[in-house]
Amino acid sequence: MSEKKRGFLGRLFGGKSKPEDEAVPAAEGAAQEATSAEPQGEDPALDVEMEVRPVAAMNEPFQPFSMDVSPGVAPELSPMKPVLQPEDIPSTDIGSDDVEPLETETPEPPAEEPEAAETPAHETPAAETIAPEPARAPDPIVEPAPPAPAVEPVAEPAPAAEEPKLSWFQRLKAGLSRSSASLTEGISSIFTKRKLDASMLEELEDILIQADLGVDTAMAITDRLSDGRYNKEISPEEVRAILAEEVEKVLAPVARPLDLDTGKKPHVVLMVGVNGTGKTTTIGKLSQKLRSEGKSVMLAAGDTFRAAAVEQLKIWGERTGAEVIARATGADAAGLAYDAMKEAQAKGVDVLLVDTAGRLQNKAELMDELEKVIRVIKKHDPEAPHTVLLTLDATTGQNALNQVEIFGKVAGVNGLVMTKLDGTARGGILVAIAAKHALPVHFIGVGEGVADLEPFSAKDFASAIAGMA
Incomplete structure (x- = not known):
């Protein structure tokens, strides 16, 4: 080939x-x-x-x-x-x-094929990626828009509507609603289209005692009802009116304001009471009231066993513009009281409010420590403390009577502050304490706010606990 x-x-x-x-x-x-x-x-x-x-x-x-x-x-x-x-x-x-x-x-088909294949390939993904974007965009924009205008206008008029309702009697009545409800419901269940008889009076007396009004007050109310109304019909409204009158009679002698204008400078107020009765909070509220009256105030953080009490009192001092004397946690309470008296006298403050640690009235060693604090205060001023306020928790009921007796003997209590009346149905204990010990009741509290601690009024208290308007 x-x-x-x-x-x-x-x-x-x-x-x-x-x-x-x-x-x-x-x-x-x-x-x-x-x-x-x-x-x-x-x-x-x-x-x-x-x-x-x-x-x-x-x-x-x-x-x-x-x-x-x-x-x-x-x-x-x-x-x-x-x-x-x-x-x-x-x-x-x-x-x-x-x-x-x-x-x-060879040359012609490849020139036509890429043009026909590339053009739809680029157009198809472009249409797919652009389509979902506008659909997702309106979602986040629509959600935050409606809540903004709905919240602002509702929040502004709310405080304006509540301000006229913040009268003291309305707060007191609301705070004593549980106590008054137990009394009024019991009275209404007894005195409904029935003539007054011995069994009705006995039922009423039991209801009054269960409300912690005390035996003496309960007997005084039943005696008042039976006088001239025996074997006659009597409405629940008439019973509540008599209840309010009798309660006011018992409370009127003890409803006295706290007088700090005694010419003593400083006027020493010692706050005592068991744990959880609101001593530190009451001191803070008193400080604000006194500062609003133009008095200079100094606070002594004598509850050295509880760090939270010291910090709480410091916060009250910052709010009210009062100087706070404090020491480290666990420091000697008597030594702190001594330093506070010295500072208050040197600076010429009007009122010195001394806080103390909560203690049970049946613990002898704790009560001895309280006596030591009082002795140290008297070294600077033999007449001090000028006012010894005992804070009482209304929820403790009959135990409050025992507290008044023990603290009265050890610390020489000469004034009462009743707190937490809004958390109990046994607010009548104040009536029993007033009837038995006749100690002045300077303040009562029906809440945690500053405005919820007010000077005690016998008439307002009696009307509120009886459910009167």
Whole structure:
């Protein structure tokens, strides 16, 4: 087979001519048969010159090589001269059938396919990413808009509407609502379309005693009802009116304001009581009232066993502009009282309010410590403390009677402050205390606010506990 019949691949790789019996693709076979009629002669322009070198020449520097692809023979590596150039490849040797489909089909379809494929590919994701964004945008904008105008206008008029309702009697009546409810409900259940008899009076007396009004007050009320009304019908309203009158009679002698204008400077007020009765809070409220009256006030944090009490009193001092004398937690309470007396006298303050640690009335060692505090105060002023206020928790009921007796003997209590009347249905204990001990009641508290501690009024208290308007 001549060099001219080898085809393009043979000339490209520079191999030897293939034997005639080798299998040739159908396309090339047809092309070879068509050219077999031509005269067999070697065309030097179409031949590729090969330079054969011995194996030893492989040690020379690397050069391009070609492969011998003769059948049955292992390919040999031989360096190839770079004589094959594109212009050396004749275009006439390859059939028109092989060239034309490659030129027409190869460039045109790829130019059309990327344009058609790329355009929808870019358009589709763009439409998908833009669509959800406007849908999510209005969600966060719509939610915060409505609550803002709804909250502000409601919060502003609320305090204005509550201010006219903050009268003392209304707060007192609301604070004593639980105590008055137990009394009025019991009275209404007894005196309903019935004539007054002994059994009704006994039932009423039990109700009054259960409300902690005391036996003496209960008997005085039943005696008043039976006088001229026995075996006659009586309405619940009439019973409540008599109840209010009798309670006022008992409380009127003890309803006295706290007098601090005694000419003593400073006027020493010692606050005593059991744990949780509100001594520190009462001192803070008194300080604010006295400061509003133009008096200079000093506070002594004598509850050295409770760090919270010291901090609480410091806060009250900052609010009211009162100086606070305090020591570290666990310090000697008597020593602190001594320093406070010295400072108050040196600065000429009007009122010195001394706080003390809460103590149970049945603990002898704690009561002895209280006596020590009083002795130290008297070293500076034999008449001090001028006022000893006992704070009583109305929720303790009958136990408050025992507290008044014990603290009266140890500390010389000469005034009472009743607190937490708004948290109990046994507010009548104040009536029993007044009837038994006749100690002045200076203040009563029906809440935690500063305005919820007011001077005691017998008439207001009696009307509120009886459920009168």
